[in-house]
Amino acid sequence: MSRAAEPPERDVSGLRPYLLTSGRAQPVDQSLEIEAQxxxxxxxxxxxxxxTFEHRDIVELCRTTMSVAEIAALLRLHIGVARVLVADLAALGYVVVRRPAAAIDQDLSMIERVIRGLEAIR
Structure with a gap:
């Protein structure tokens, strides 16, 4: 098969996000921050x-602590889907979520570091 005839490689899962979350758009813990560890x-x-595969992937990935945003980026999930899946896992005791201590919306340097970190993993 020639290179031109091959389908383009997809960066994001072809599954509809609501299939991964059983139709839910909001996590059980609606205040789960994307920067939570x-x-x-x-x-x-x-x-x-x-x-499920997605839950297992998150549990395996989080053997090294990372943010919800990093999980979404590395597993190529929509951020909302990642929040729902992480909140489910936390409710079941498979992961531990550490919330940011500082008010993130007040800390401009933290926001800039998060943005730089997300850009670096693209």
């Missing part, structure tokens, strides 16, 4: 077998 819990590290 997520880490796999002991329970998550021991028993991710019964999870």
């Amino acid at each position: 997520v880490a796999t819990s002991t329970h998550g590290a021991r028993s991710p077998q019964g999870l």
Whole structure:
């Protein structure tokens, strides 16, 4: 098959976002910030077998602590989908979410660092 006839490579999952979240647009924890840090819990590290692919990917990825925004970028998920999935996992005890201590909307340097970090992983 020639290179021109191959379909273009997709950067984002072809699945509709609402299929991954069972139709939900808002996370269980509606205040879950995109900069919140997520880490796999002991329970998550021991028993991710019964999870869906997307949930399992998040549990595996968060063995190294990262933000909700980083999870979305690395797994090529819509940020809203990532928030719903992370909140579900936190409610079930598979991940631990650490909320930002400072009021993020008041800290311009933090916002700039988040933007630079997101641009760096593109």
